[in-house]
Amino acid sequence: MNEDKFFITTPIYYTNGIPHIGHSYSSIIADTIARYQKINGKKVKFSTWVDENSQKAIQKAEELGMEIMPYLDMMASKHKAVWDGLNIEYTDFIRTTEQRHRDLVQKVLKICRKRGDIYEWVYEWMYCIGCEAFKKDDDLIHIDKETGLKVERPVSGKTKAVCPDHLTEPQKIKEKNYFFRLSAYQDFLLDFYTKNPEFVVPQDRFNEVIAFVKRGLEDFSISRETNTFGIPLPHPPFDENQVAYVWFDALFNYVTVCKENQEWKDDSKFWPADLHIVGKDIIKFHAIYWPAMLKSAGYELPHQILTTWFFTVNGQKISKSLGNVIDPVEFSEKYSKDLLTLYLLSSFNIWQDWDFDEKQAIFTYNAKLANNLGNLVNRVVVLSLKLWWILKSSKDILNQVVNFPIWSEWSVTTNLKSVFINFYNNVKEWYENYNLKLILDESFSFLDKLNKFADEKQPWQMIKYESKQEETRDILFTIAEWLRQVGLALYPFFPEKIAEMFVKLGLEKYAERLEKWELEKLISEKPTFEIKEKWENLFNRIEIL
Numbered sequence: 185m186n187e188d189k190f191f192i193t194t195p196i197y198y199t200n201g202i203p204h205i206g207h208s209y210s211s212i213i214a215d216t217i218a219r220y221q222k223i224n225g226k227k228v229k230f231s232t233w234v235d236e237n238s239q240k241a242i243q244k245a246e247e248l249g250m251e252i253m254p255y256l257d258m259m260a261s262k263h264k265a266v267w268d269g270l271n272i273e274y275t276d277f278i279r280t281t282e283q284r285h286r287d288l289v290q291k292v293l294k295i296c297r298k299r300g301d302i303y304e305w306v307y308e309w310m311y312c313i314g315c316e317a318f319k320k321d322d323d324l325i326h327i328d329k330e331t332g333l334k335v336e337r338p339v340s341g342k343t344k345a346v347c348p349d350h351l352t353e354p355q356k357i358k359e360k361n362y363f364f365r366l367s368a369y370q371d372f373l374l375d376f377y378t379k380n381p382e383f384v385v386p387q388d389r390f391n392e393v394i395a396f397v398k399r400g401l402e403d404f405s406i407s408r409e410t411n412t413f414g415i416p417l418p419h420p421p422f423d424e425n426q427v428a429y430v431w432f433d434a435l436f437n438y439v440t441v442c443k444e445n446q447e448w449k450d451d452s453k454f455w456p457a458d459l460h461i462v463g464k465d466i467i468k469f470h471a472i473y474w475p476a477m478l479k480s481a482g483y484e485l486p487h488q489i490l491t492t493w494f495f496t497v498n499g500q501k502i503s504k505s506l507g508n509v510i511d512p513v514e515f516s517e518k519y520s521k522d523l524l525t526l527y528l529l530s531s532f533n534i535w536q537d538w539d540f541d542e543k544q545a546i547f548t549y550n551a552k553l554a555n556n557l558g559n560l561v562n563r564v565v566v567l568s569l570k571l572w573w574i575l576k577s578s579k580d581i582l583n584q585v586v587n588f589p590i591w592s593e594w595s596v597t598t599n600l601k602s603v604f605i606n607f608y609n610n611v612k613e614w615y616e617n618y619n620l621k622l623i624l625d626e627s628f629s630f631l632d633k634l635n636k637f638a639d640e641k642q643p644w645q646m647i648k649y650e651s652k653q654e655e656t657r658d659i660l661f662t663i664a665e666w667l668r669q670v671g672l673a674l675y676p677f678f679p680e681k682i683a684e685m686f687v688k689l690g691l692e693k694y695a696e697r698l699e700k701w702e703l704e705k706l707i708s709e710k711p712t713f714e715i716k717e718k719w720e721n722l723f724n725r726i727e728i729l
């Protein structure tokens with residue numbers, strides 16, 4: 185395993201619509217983890233973009249009366265605008281209609297066929313376009329045709345069988361297809377899971393995957409005869425007029441970006457992927473189909489899959505027809521990208537379904553970023569400017585045993601330096617375990633303590649007495665150092681604002697040094713805060729209307 189690189193991916197998104205706030209969740213998580221890995225010294229590759237060869241997109245283009253390629257070009261640039269608008273720091277973009285991807289998928293199809301893993305079969309099944317997946321009777325639910333409400337049992341003529349996620353009737357298909365011999369990979373997969381006990385995070389989801397595989401696997405179709413758009417199966421060895429099933433094509437995007445990167449050069453050193461981020465809806469494809477397909481094609485398998493849960497808006501599934509779609513770029517322009525990141529990543533666990541609430545998002549931002557962090561930075565800057573400009577510790581304050589009462593919850597033998605080192609060791613572990621919520625929670629609770637400390641000591645009063653100026657300076661230094669440490673932990677979440685905070689605190693070139701992987705050095709460095717001027721507030725409060 186190459187320890188110096190980190191290859192992270194988001195799902196590639198369907199282009200029948202523009203990414204909404206739900207999609208932005210996966211990309212913001214990926215972005216935060218990628219930024220952490222970068223400052224932590226890894227060479228990061230971060231790929232994302234669009235899954236184009238889907239029937240949904242074709243249907244949408246038809247609805248709009250557009251030719252498919254102009255439609256896809258338009259959607260690809262709209263998707264890109266969303267990720268750029270949210271300042272997602274991807275390194276690789278992939279469209280599945282690109283020639284490089286078509287070449288790779290065709291190459292892989294030939295390899296899998298040669299290995300005997302692909303065979304022909306005429307079959308009859310049901311297909312849900314919403315999921316782009318084949319369905320069996322057991323996968324469907326029954327709803328009343330008139331009310332649309334779910335019923336326990338079907339009633340002839342009155343109910344219909346629909347996909348539980350899309351509430352639409354699947355298409356009935358009978359055609360000659362090529363099948364991938366997934367059933368032959370059951371033992372291989374179970375053995376792989378045993379040897380890689382952290383392959384899927386969280387464990388509960390992994391247990392479900394393992395149980396599913398243990399029940400026995402069925403082969404799945406990897407081609408469509410009736411589709412006219414998509415990657416053609418290479419002829420020979422395959423028949424003419426068959427295109428690859430969208431999932432067989434889409435999953436290989438992760439390999440394409442390594443084998444044929446943006447400049448179409450070989451970037452193989454990044455393969456295998458270190459982390460795939462996927463919603464719980466597509467875990468089956470990633471944790472079961474994908475390793476088997478890779479094994480068949482002769483590639484190494486990815487290290488880990490992080491499964492994220494879903495959120496609703498106003499208690500409802502996000503959907504255009506319900507009118508609750510939130511555009512993440514408009515939302516962050518209205519408030520701020522930091523508000524969006526903070527709310528999405530701090531209010532709910534990645535492994536929990538939840539409901540998005542705009543007011544709650546503003547409350548969280550005001551409490552944590554505007555008050556807790558922003559006000560404190562402001563206080564230190566304003567007070568320091570009154571007297572010294574340069575804040576450095578008069579004594580070796582960081583190595584002294586803590587004797588301020590507010591810190592009584594830490595051992596009296598603890599000095600500030602070890603408090604910070606301990607804090608950052610935890611932060612690192614949480615980043616490695618993708619526990620982003622805990623990093624935010626603990627950072628803001630650390631800042632809460634600091635605010636309490638400031639309120640108790642009242643440096644703004646002390647500063648008035650000449651005899652207490654030395655002590656005031658130590659207190660301000662302590663607060664500034666504390667802010668610096670929390671800033672290092674929070675940088676991957678709010679890179680622009682934290683960089684601004686470092687500048688306000690008189691710490692030159694910190695963002696630059698972080699981007700040059702100097703995190704470790706910065707954590708243990710003894711700083712001098714050369715506070716030079718009063719700036720605008722770091723975070724302005726937002727009024728709730």
Ligand code: ME8
Binds near residue numbers: 437
């Ligand atoms: O499935 N809450 O693309 P897709 C949280 N093209 N996450 C959400 C969400 C919500 N309400 N809605 C969507 C596809 N997501 C395939 C992927 S990968 C080889 C192919 C996120 O456009 C979540 O991560 O339907 C989900 O898995 C992804 O968007 C699905 O995006």
